[in-house]
Amino acid sequence: MDIELAVDAMLLAEHVDHLVLFSGDGDFRALVEAVQRKGRKVSVVSTLQTQPAMVADELRRQADFFIDLATLSGKIGRDPHERTVRAVDRGPAVDDNDDED
Template sequence: MTDVHPGQRVAMLADAQNLYHTARSLYTRNIDYASLLDEGVNGRELTRAIAYVIRAEAEDEESFFEALVDIGFETKIKDIKTFGDGSKKADWDVGMSLDAVTLADHVDTVVLCTGDGDFSRLCRHLKHEGCKVEIMAFRESTAEELIEAADTFRDLSEEQETFLL
């Protein structure tokens, strides 16, 4: 990666649902969050690492949340909503965006771990505010406009042994 030096302050915001579902559907594997954090920080000064997760009352869910904390992530947890028609919804797009905008004054680089194209406008805003924006996600599920809006893109699919368990 270019323009990386140890003094840079970094915030990593990980869209755990996006990463989980992509890793499971493409490779039937899980994300190695310790490697994700280590590689994303890349020897720089970590200011905040936040993993955005959804509580769906799944087996081993709480131990996963605890593992994220042990690795160094702060977890933000949202309960899944079930609507009258049986459909379910839960996403962190607004929460992640607000956190990124709030952190922009305190960091040099924001690492977004998501392939969601909804974050492309956020990338452009952060760059306008003087932040470098790096995306870490699976190429197969990353919106082209997100890649174009970021300063750098790291394809997790090209480094499966590093990023997948």
């Protein structure tokens, strides 16, 4: 999967001004650098809030911008109470995955 992401990012870099990478994997540092050499900005979205941090320090430093997921929780996260209520409203879980085809 890492190779596919890197190939896609390099292809997309020809058509975008700014790439956003949702990963903390330090193996992507070279990819970020390669995209930057093409004159593109790169944001890395991951978190420093866990122990250990889920973002490699070298990836965070290479990025033009680092966005901690914790700062996005109010914008993209659900209210925990809402999740509980919705789960109760749905009733028992149903497995729609029919593997008998």
